[in-house]
Amino acid sequence: MKFVVKLILIIGLCYLLQLVLPFWIVAVAAFLVNLVIKTNGWSSFFSGFFAVAILWFIVASGIDSRTDSILTERIAQLFSLSSFLLTAITAIVGGLVAGMGGLTARMLHTQSKKSKSKYYS
Amino acid sequence: MSIYDHKSIYNSIGICIKKVLSFRLVNFDYKFRMRIIKFLITLSITLGLVYTLNNQLVINNQPIPPLGKFLDPFQGFWQNATSDPVPYSSEEGLEGLTAPVKIQYDSAFVPHIFAKNKEDLFFAQGFIIAQHRLWQMDFQTYAASGRISELIGKQALQFDQLQRRKGMVYGAEKALEAMANDPELYAYILKYTEGVNSYINGLKYKDLPVEYKLLDYTPEPWTPLKSALLLQYMIDNLTGWDQDIEKTNAYNLFGKDIFQQLYPNYSAEIDPIAPTPSTGWDFDSLKTTPTPDSIVFNDGFISEVTEMPDPDNGSNNWAVSGWKTKSGNPILSSDMHLGLNLPSLWFLIELSAPDYNTMGFALAGNVGVVAGFNQYNAWAFTDVSRDERDWYKITFTDENKEEYLFDGTNIKTSKVVEEIKVRGSETVYDTVIYTHHGPIVYDESFPSIEGTDYYALKWIGHYPSRVQKALIELNRSKNYTDYLKALENWDAPAQHVAFASVSGDIAIRVQGLWPNKWKNQGLFIMDGSQKSMEWPEFIPTDHYAFQHNPNRGFVSSANQHSVDQSYPYWQGWASPDNYRGRRINSILSGYDSASITPKHMMELQQDDYGILPSEVLPLLLDSMRNVRSDITTDSIFTSLSSWNYHYNADYFAPVAFLSWWQNIKRLLWDEMRNEEIALNSPTDYQTIHLFKNGIPSGLVDNKHTAMSETLNDIISMGYDSMKHDLQIWIKKNEKELNWGNYKSTSIIHLARIPALSTMNIHVNGEDDAVNSTKRNHGPSQRIVVEMSNPPQAWAVIPGGQSGNPGNPAYDNMIEAWREGSYLKMNFLQEPVDSNIIILNQTLVPDKQ
Numbered sequence: 027m028k029f030v031v032k033l034i035l036i037i038g039l040c041y042l043l044q045l046v047l048p049f050w051i052v053a054v055a056a057f058l059v060n061l062v063i064k065t066n067g068w069s070s071f072f073s074g075f076f077a078v079a080i081l082w083f084i085v086a087s088g089i090d091s092r093t094d095s096i097l098t099e100r101i102a103q104l105f106s107l108s109s110f111l112l113t114a115i116t117a118i119v120g121g122l123v124a125g126m127g128g129l130t131a132r133m134l135h136t137q138s139k140k141s142k143s144k145y146y147s
Numbered sequence: 148m149s150i151y152d153h154k155s156i157y158n159s160i161g162i163c164i165k166k167v168l169s170f171r172l173v174n175f176d177y178k179f180r181m182r183i184i185k186f187l188i189t190l191s192i193t194l195g196l197v198y199t200l201n202n203q204l205v206i207n208n209q210p211i212p213p214l215g216k217f218l219d220p221f222q223g224f225w226q227n228a229t230s231d232p233v234p235y236s237s238e239e240g241l242e243g244l245t246a247p248v249k250i251q252y253d254s255a256f257v258p259h260i261f262a263k264n265k266e267d268l269f270f271a272q273g274f275i276i277a278q279h280r281l282w283q284m285d286f287q288t289y290a291a292s293g294r295i296s297e298l299i300g301k302q303a304l305q306f307d308q309l310q311r312r313k314g315m316v317y318g319a320e321k322a323l324e325a326m327a328n329d330p331e332l333y334a335y336i337l338k339y340t341e342g343v344n345s346y347i348n349g350l351k352y353k354d355l356p357v358e359y360k361l362l363d364y365t366p367e368p369w370t371p372l373k374s375a376l377l378l379q380y381m382i383d384n385l386t387g388w389d390q391d392i393e394k395t396n397a398y399n400l401f402g403k404d405i406f407q408q409l410y411p412n413y414s415a416e417i418d419p420i421a422p423t424p425s426t427g428w429d430f431d432s433l434k435t436t437p438t439p440d441s442i443v444f445n446d447g448f449i450s451e452v453t454e455m456p457d458p459d460n461g462s463n464n465w466a467v468s469g470w471k472t473k474s475g476n477p478i479l480s481s482d483m484h485l486g487l488n489l490p491s492l493w494f495l496i497e498l499s500a501p502d503y504n505t506m507g508f509a510l511a512g513n514v515g516v517v518a519g520f521n522q523y524n525a526w527a528f529t530d531v532s533r534d535e536r537d538w539y540k541i542t543f544t545d546e547n548k549e550e551y552l553f554d555g556t557n558i559k560t561s562k563v564v565e566e567i568k569v570r571g572s573e574t575v576y577d578t579v580i581y582t583h584h585g586p587i588v589y590d591e592s593f594p595s596i597e598g599t600d601y602y603a604l605k606w607i608g609h610y611p612s613r614v615q616k617a618l619i620e621l622n623r624s625k626n627y628t629d630y631l632k633a634l635e636n637w638d639a640p641a642q643h644v645a646f647a648s649v650s651g652d653i654a655i656r657v658q659g660l661w662p663n664k665w666k667n668q669g670l671f672i673m674d675g676s677q678k679s680m681e682w683p684e685f686i687p688t689d690h691y692a693f694q695h696n697p698n699r700g701f702v703s704s705a706n707q708h709s710v711d712q713s714y715p716y717w718q719g720w721a722s723p724d725n726y727r728g729r730r731i732n733s734i735l736s737g738y739d740s741a742s743i744t745p746k747h748m749m750e751l752q753q754d755d756y757g758i759l760p761s762e763v764l765p766l767l768l769d770s771m772r773n774v775r776s777d778i779t780t781d782s783i784f785t786s787l788s789s790w791n792y793h794y795n796a797d798y799f800a801p802v803a804f805l806s807w808w809q810n811i812k813r814l815l816w817d818e819m820r821n822e823e824i825a826l827n828s829p830t831d832y833q834t835i836h837l838f839k840n841g842i843p844s845g846l847v848d849n850k851h852t853a854m855s856e857t858l859n860d861i862i863s864m865g866y867d868s869m870k871h872d873l874q875i876w877i878k879k880n881e882k883e884l885n886w887g888n889y890k891s892t893s894i895i896h897l898a899r900i901p902a903l904s905t906m907n908i909h910v911n912g913e914d915d916a917v918n919s920t921k922r923n924h925g926p927s928q929r930i931v932v933e934m935s936n937p938p939q940a941w942a943v944i945p946g947g948q949s950g951n952p953g954n955p956a957y958d959n960m961i962e963a964w965r966e967g968s969y970l971k972m973n974f975l976q977e978p979v980d981s982n983i984i985i986l987n988q989t990l991v992p993d994k995q
Contacts, residue, residue: 048216048219049216082220086220086225089225096229096955097952098225115218130189133190
């Protein structure tokens, strides 16, 4: 449950912040959310990863379909990729940055393994 | 940013971690210390990741854009994609305007700018062109000034060095000085600059053209010098080609007689642009100094020549008198042949302010329009194919090259240290030595380290150019007299300026600086220490050749010899056309009175008939029939025999002809392919002429074979090589072997990025046809203007109005260009309320 809450929070926060701030703000967003909501390492990383990967994938795919792949195809060709793979790599890059942001927050937490599993179930 | 910078960052992170590990905090327990360490490690990895994704990486010499920034769908390249061809805001508040400027975009995406005064008009032009083409205009100034290494690294170093040594910035600075001396013009240029900069200043990373994101840099502020650099770039494109070094080599290698047979200054048959009138030219020509006794050096051969622009850079233009047209109005046509690139070289625009209303093709970076029309006149350009660059051999008197010999005395040089920044590597310094002739281009280190001599470049591009003034004057000209007055300012590059007016005039002038050279001056490298070798004074502008309402009812030019040999001033031709001009003239002559329509003129622009093959192919076929009686059953031979000489994209015959012809020339002129001696083969025209009139003895035989070939043997061997080459082509390309596929015309992105280019366009034409479309070169625009009141025009460019590869208007006109159709120009003259307008944009003064 906590994981889903984190996902939604990170997606929302990133969506708003990204309208004005550079890409690395997703790491900060995932860091902050994971700082406030304590979970284990896996959850910290993947909450950030999936939140931003999903967000970036949806936004990129939206642009791609609205513009009939006009630029996606050219950029994909530049990197010898398909349009879908370019979108997927976009999602993964964003996901990694946010995932690492989330994981960094986790490292500041003091809770033991026991308490984590208790919360997480 | 190089890999090494990243390494050093990682190293310092590592040192930090080590320090933390060794830190003794007695009061902290072990667990806490471990947590801090884990946190710092994770944080470092995160920061390292962000840093890496925020910077350009170079992997295997391939630059990778900063992936985080670039792929971010909120700010990165995704944001450059748009389905709206005019994705511009309907109102912009801009500091620097005095009154609101209205811009209407029509359904062809052409902006029509309406301003209350010319200052606002040119401010808006700068803003609008930047809104469409910022990266292109910026990048072209980098190219002009030799700064490409700054963007892409070492591989552009030789190019940049050459630009610096040619004195591109030196020439642009002279042009800028000339502009600054004209207060009215300079005010416009400053306003234009302000307009460009007001666009740049409003940009965030998200809004940057995608090329900035790809190459990871940001736009520089625009300056008047950048506008001058763009003109310099055009001057270089049109006058930056000569064969002086190759001709010097050829003269010394073959001797005077053979040289003259191979490389005559005039072709045997010419159809000049401004023939000498039967009554002669109406001026008293200046005296010309006699040719010095010895004008050719003979002290060794030069093996390498620096890169030069395509010698086919040129154009077609013509104007027909009202009595030849169906409507009774003159019609003007123009297509300028240059490298085919994306974003398009030209930008279609209408500019309107009190006492100034013009429409046509603007360059991205210059005030006004270049070729176009207004309510009264239309004008267009083709290049004068004259040798406007000469080389002087410099004799230095000391090792440090402080002084050189000239006219019996020593003259001091000046030195400019060129600082060439190189991305990912150390800055390169190149000292360019200036003599009074011009900068030294060739020396012991350039273009290769084998050089021993010093050659200074004397170039028309180093004179102050006032063409920007001439253009503005043409834009607002009202009649023939105004056209002449405007052209008084046109100095370089020399152009054939065709003209037609609503009042019924047609005209053409051979306009541009030309020194009163002695016969053969500048054909060869000249001795820079002799005064007699210097360029004499320029001929007076009223001695330029011209045609005004000639009896034949049309004027035309296609870069052929501008004048005949009766013109009193000697002309050194660079690479004059021998075919297009004759074809245009024969077609225009063929029209009866009151018959020509704009449609006919469009058809002529698409004409793909080749006079070249028509003059040589029958001869080649005859030769084959004589040598090989069985050849007539060969399928390629029958295809060639029945060819109508049209370079049609669907045909096979032009493929076979071109390959055969190239192979024949390769075998015949094997003497010209010499590693130690830079040489050019004779032109196609001259080769055919020699076929018919005898090739100098000894040159026919191919030196690479044991036998002694006759011309028939060479033709026959060429045929076999052609068959061989075509078989290889078929194996390599899984496509039908036809002219379109073989020629494979491509419109290449300026940064040579294939993914942003349009490749393999199936299009008719060849460089010797009126439709001169070849592989990466051809009509960069086409326009036909009928001088009705107001004029009507139809135009097309091989690309589109937008410079953004993510915009549908980036390449939307390529198909029309390919198939030879046109877009009707909407010459609005004042704002309209009509459904042809798809966007109204207002630029409003914003005083902060």
